[in-house]
Amino acid sequence: MTTAERAVDPEVRLQHALDLSYRYLGFRDRTVLEVRRHLEAKRVEPDTIEQAVAELCELGYLDDARFAQRFTEDRRTLDHWGNERIERKLLACGIEAGLVAAALAGGDEGESQFDAALVVLTRRFRMPPETERDRERALGFLVRKGYELETAYDAIRAYGRD
Numbered sequence: 001m002t003t004a005e006r007a008v009d010p011e012v013r014l015q016h017a018l019d020l021s022y023r024y025l026g027f028r029d030r031t032v033l034e035v036r037r038h039l040e041a042k043r044v045e046p047d048t049i050e051q052a053v054a055e056l057c058e059l060g061y062l063d064d065a066r067f068a069q070r071f072t073e074d075r076r077t078l079d080h081w082g083n084e085r086i087e088r089k090l091l092a093c094g095i096e097a098g099l100v101a102a103a104l105a106g107g108d109e110g111e112s113q114f115d116a117a118l119v120v121l122t123r124r125f126r127m128p129p130e131t132e133r134d135r136e137r138a139l140g141f142l143v144r145k146g147y148e149l150e151t152a153y154d155a156i157r158a159y160g161r162d
Contacts, residue, residue: 014055016048017039025062029070031062039052067095080123084147084148085146117142118155120141120142125141
């Protein structure tokens, strides 16, 4: 089979797209949007991209709901991120808002956002913030971690009381 014939054969194009996708998925889980963008960057035809994504989803290699759940668990456990930061990142990765909401709601069994913010605060600041500047620094730290402003205020107040 010549190069020109291979370029025209849809099965060969699909297999090439799948090979590129498997290699890309070999490093970590990806979203459907990430795989689409990767294949577009490799100049794969749009029809072939759709076929490859459909097959990867059918085989279980691509699952945005699973990605959102794992990402949420990892960011909470490893990086101590709050819901707002996790939500922003998942939406930027192309996860649907409904899947993001489900992932954020699914992980709240263990501890509340308030409890998590308090733990993060006590790890970062050994002593409760006493001056206005220290409270502002603590507040900024929690907000950058992705905790809601009200939750951050409550955590700082509770840390000061304890």
